[in-house]
Amino acid sequence: xxxxxxxxxxxxxxxxxxxxxxxxxxxxxxxxxxxxxxxxxxxxxxxxxxxxxxxxxxxxxxxxxxxxxxxxxxxxxxxxxxxxxxxxxxxxxxxxxxxxxxxxxxxxxxxxxxxxxxxxxxxxxxxxxxxxxxxxxxxxxxxxxxxxxxxxxxxxxxxxxxxxxxxxxxxxxxxxxxxxxxxxxxxxxxxxxxxxxxxxxxxxxxxxxxxxxxxxxxxxxxxxxxxxxxxxxxxxxxxxxxxxxxxxxxxxxxxxxxxxxxxxxxxxxxxxxxxxxxxxxxxxxxxxxxxxxxxxxxxxxxxxxxxxxxxxxxxxxxxxxxxxxxxxxxxxxxxxxxxxxxxxxxxxxxxxxxxxxxxxxxxxxxxxxxxxxxxxxxxxxxxxxxxxxxxxxxxxxxxxxx
Amino acid sequence: xxxxxxxxxxxxxxxxxxxxxxxxxxxxxxxxxxxxxxxxxxxxxxxxxxxxxxxxxxxxxxxxxxxxxxxxxxxxxxxxxxxxxxxxxxxxxxxxxxxxxxxxxxxxxxxxxxxxxxxxxxxxxxxxxxxxxxxxxxxxxxxxxxxxxxxxxxxxxxxxxxxxxxxxxxxxxxxxxxxxxxxxxxxxxxxxxxxxxxxxxxxxxxxxxxxxxxxxxxxxxxxxxxxxxxxxxxxxxxxxxxxxxxxxxxxxxxxxxxxxxxxxxxxxxxxxxxxxxxxxxxxxxxxxxxxxxxxxxxxxxxxxxxxxxxxxxxxxxxxxxxxxxxxxxxxxxxxxxxxxxxxxxxxxxxxxxxxxxxxxxxxxxxxxxxxxxxxxxxxxxxxxxxxxxxxxxxxxxxxxxx
Numbered sequence: 001x002x003x004x005x006x007x008x009x010x011x012x013x014x015x016x017x018x019x020x021x022x023x024x025x026x027x028x029x030x031x032x033x034x035x036x037x038x039x040x041x042x043x044x045x046x047x048x049x050x051x052x053x054x055x056x057x058x059x060x061x062x063x064x065x066x067x068x069x070x071x072x073x074x075x076x077x078x079x080x081x082x083x084x085x086x087x088x089x090x091x092x093x094x095x096x097x098x099x100x101x102x103x104x105x106x107x108x109x110x111x112x113x114x115x116x117x118x119x120x121x122x123x124x125x126x127x128x129x130x131x132x133x134x135x136x137x138x139x140x141x142x143x144x145x146x147x148x149x150x151x152x153x154x155x156x157x158x159x160x161x162x163x164x165x166x167x168x169x170x171x172x173x174x175x176x177x178x179x180x181x182x183x184x185x186x187x188x189x190x191x192x193x194x195x196x197x198x199x200x201x202x203x204x205x206x207x208x209x210x211x212x213x214x215x216x217x218x219x220x221x222x223x224x225x226x227x228x229x230x231x232x233x234x235x236x237x238x239x240x241x242x243x244x245x246x247x248x249x250x251x252x253x254x255x256x257x258x259x260x261x262x263x264x265x266x267x268x269x270x271x272x273x274x275x276x277x278x279x280x281x282x283x284x285x286x287x288x289x290x291x292x293x294x295x296x297x298x299x300x301x302x303x304x305x306x307x308x309x310x311x312x313x314x315x316x317x318x319x320x321x322x323x324x325x326x327x328x329x330x331x332x333x334x335x336x337x338x339x340x341x342x343x344x345x346x347x348x349x350x351x352x353x354x355x356x357x358x359x360x361x362x363x364x365x366x367x368x369x370x371x372x373x374x375x376x377x378x379x380x381x382x383x384x385x386x387x388x389x390x391x392x393x394x395x396x397x398x399x400x401x402x
Numbered sequence: 403x404x405x406x407x408x409x410x411x412x413x414x415x416x417x418x419x420x421x422x423x424x425x426x427x428x429x430x431x432x433x434x435x436x437x438x439x440x441x442x443x444x445x446x447x448x449x450x451x452x453x454x455x456x457x458x459x460x461x462x463x464x465x466x467x468x469x470x471x472x473x474x475x476x477x478x479x480x481x482x483x484x485x486x487x488x489x490x491x492x493x494x495x496x497x498x499x500x501x502x503x504x505x506x507x508x509x510x511x512x513x514x515x516x517x518x519x520x521x522x523x524x525x526x527x528x529x530x531x532x533x534x535x536x537x538x539x540x541x542x543x544x545x546x547x548x549x550x551x552x553x554x555x556x557x558x559x560x561x562x563x564x565x566x567x568x569x570x571x572x573x574x575x576x577x578x579x580x581x582x583x584x585x586x587x588x589x590x591x592x593x594x595x596x597x598x599x600x601x602x603x604x605x606x607x608x609x610x611x612x613x614x615x616x617x618x619x620x621x622x623x624x625x626x627x628x629x630x631x632x633x634x635x636x637x638x639x640x641x642x643x644x645x646x647x648x649x650x651x652x653x654x655x656x657x658x659x660x661x662x663x664x665x666x667x668x669x670x671x672x673x674x675x676x677x678x679x680x681x682x683x684x685x686x687x688x689x690x691x692x693x694x695x696x697x698x699x700x701x702x703x704x705x706x707x708x709x710x711x712x713x714x715x716x717x718x719x720x721x722x723x724x725x726x727x728x729x730x731x732x733x734x735x736x737x738x739x740x741x742x743x744x745x746x747x748x749x750x751x752x753x754x755x756x757x758x759x760x761x762x763x764x765x766x767x768x769x770x771x772x773x774x775x776x777x778x779x780x781x782x783x784x785x786x787x788x789x790x791x792x793x794x795x796x797x798x799x800x801x802x803x804x
Contacts (some may be wrong), residue, residue: 021469030618031614032597033710035618035621037435049774050608051603051607051608052606056707058661071567077764083420086595086659086661086663086664087595088594089604089605091606101791104662104664106560106593106608106659106661106706107595107660142770142772142773144693146773147773147774148775156427163617163619163622164708164712164774165778166618166776167570167611167612167614167615167774168669168774168775170609170611171608171611172775173599173600173609176598187450189413191486191488191696192488192489193488194489195509197577198575198577199575200575203508204454204488204490205453205489205509206573209569210569211572211573211574212434212568213490213568216437216564216568216569217565219437220437233488257488257508259507259509260507261488261506304507305489310565310569333737333803335735335738336737356407368458369458370452370456370458371544371548372451372549372566372569373548373570374556374572375551375566375569375660376556376564376566388525389612401735402567
């Protein structure tokens with residue numbers, strides 16, 4: 001109980017969570033499994049990309065100097081001596097003074113040429129190409145090392161692989177990658193009022209919504225959720241569940257019942273097996289959060305209200321998971337909006353208010369933290385720092401997007 | 403060739419793509435597989451949620467009228483007659499005038515009570531609770547149907563299931579759901595210059611980067627990509643590949659080689675087996691895009707430059723896939739930013755410029771569409787409409803986030 005009074009602020013809680021984060025565990029995976037994973041090492045080009053000088057248009061490979069001064073009324077006249085075929089090296093003849101070679105988009109620039117004239121800027125007369133616009137050295141040419149130079153870093157350690165990155169990895173012929181292993185996150189639900197999703201709740205009972213929500217979020221974030229089900233608020237059964245989960249998981253999230261008895265039991269069991277580092281955070285919603293450690297395994301006691309649990313997951317747990325993945329870019333996606341009405345806030349606590357975005361206006365959805373409907377109807381969160389006493393209607397705010 | 407000159411604008415191309423989209427195919431899945439899927443039917447509450455009046459704080463269930471006028475100097479004195487246990491119906495006695503019952507957060511409000519006083523606003527003296535602040539009817543109580551009322555719509559058709567939604571579905575005991583089947587999207591790569599990712603490209607050859615990029619994006623968007631590999635620019639082998647893919651896929655994307663010959667061949671084969679509806683769009687990058695249909699299967703010819711292919715995927719293909727999923731919210735995530743430098747643009751075409759975001763400033767990354775590095779370095783796209791002649795430094799822009 002006394003610990004609960006020594007609440008810690010949000011930056012302090014995040015620092016604690018990050019401090020106890022296990023290090024990323026590297027594993028090698030085939031490149032086609034890379035999207036969504038976080039790189040554990042830089043990826044370097046082993047060759048120049050694209051590897052040869054390519055045309056970026058359909059046109060004529062020329063010596064730029066042969067087109068100097070060309071115009072509609074005085075075109076440069078170049079004799080066409082061949083065509084480059086796609087994918088075949090040196091399939092066209094070399095370009096010599098006053099000659100040119102047809103080259104399709106992506107084709108090899110033939111020796112002797114240093115630029116390409118777009119086909120749209122030419123006319124044909126027999127085997128003579130009439131060039132109606134001058135080109136400069138390098139024009140319409142993609143240089144052999146213009147995308148990536150051999151030895152240069154393509155993707156840096158700590159980056160989460162996007163679809164575009166998957167393209168780059170393919171272009172570079174990367175067969176395998178070193179990425180952070182997906183952390184296994186155990187979820188144990190506690191609370192005598194909870195029944196499984198498949199059960200019909202009796203009077204005084206509710207279904208365990210939080211475990212499903214937390215598992216879905218963890219999966220989306222790139223972790224492996226492991227759901228252990230509901231444990232009654234009895235020290236013994238709780239200890240049994242923890243003993244089972246501890247060797248199987250990298251982190252354990254205790255999805256709390258909402259009562260103080262349940263929270264106290266949670267803290268007691270963690271303290272008995274390890275240490276409680278934080279019990280209570282100046283965050284709203286989410287105050288009754290516990291951060292502890294058993295051996296080297298971080299153990300969180302999440303609050304029972306769904307909105308509270310979700311905010312704590314995003315604000316406190318996520319930075320720790322980012323550490324475990326070695327992810328560099330940890331900022332959440334945000335968008336700027338104008339606040340649709342005043343938000344009062346109590347100084348001394350960091351507040352997260354659910355908002356709905358309509359045409360750039362963020363409308364606060366004030367609602368009890370125990371409600372799921374505002375979580376579903378909202379598009380994200382507006383943060384009010386501990387030092388602020390609310391936000392005024394019309395002020396510019398940053399909305400953390402779900 | 404002549405078709406290529408009849409280019410269509412972006413809204414027209416999107417309308418064509420959407421018009422030929424196959425209808426969503428409903429399938430029933432277990433609720434735990436729901437996150438990321440798109441609902442094919444409204445989900446309705448079959449009971450009130452939470453189902454009983456609950457306390458949202460740890461405190462004392464009271465008759466609000468018994469606390470009228472209570473203050474620090476004149477507390478209301480209420481005799482405590484019992485405690486509510488979590489998860490047990492009617493575990494506490496009824497509240498009668500001038501009595502109260504302890505109720506933990508989430509516990510059942512006992513009969514007779516209509517409000518809860520927070521434990522922090524009370525003192526104890528023997529079995530008497532000193533209430534130091536009045537509460538009003540309903541205060542600190544979550545009503546039995548306050549989250550969802552029996553029969554009301556919880557999640558609407560066309561919604562993509564978020565982690566929060568997964569929580570709501572669990573709360574409502576939804577065992578299965580009707581969602582849109584994941585569309586199977588075939589990817590056939592064409593282009594004589596292309597070699598597989600595992601090959602060492604010879605002179606004039608490049609690895610097939612686009613198929614990996616497109617597959618990764620499709621997977622992320624909730625489709626099933628099916629990669630058919632590289633086909634040479636020969637009508638016969640292309641037709642063979644198409645005949646194999648057509649019965650296996652809902653949509654076929656031809657990831658084009660970059661040359662005009664390749665594009666013409668693609669259009670020719672589509673026209674031979676079905677119809678070409680669009681050949682050329684006033685979009686930059688991405689002009690040489692083909693939209694066609696073979697039987698009822700949409701067939702797209704995507705441009706060969708990676709940046710062009712990616713823009714067309716987001717701007718033209720995505721709205722069609724959204725239709726196939728029945729997804730209602732089709733807007734991409736955007737953020738507002740200030741443009742870091744002028745962007746010149748050619749009137750008459752809709753231009754998408756890759757930008758990097760640094761502290762709210764969108765810096766254009768001008769680069770050839772054939773480059774992968776700008777795709778990787780950028781955070782998203784700024785759109786310049788066909789009627790605009792570029793954008794000025796300092797102007798407020800909306801950035802479509804990757």
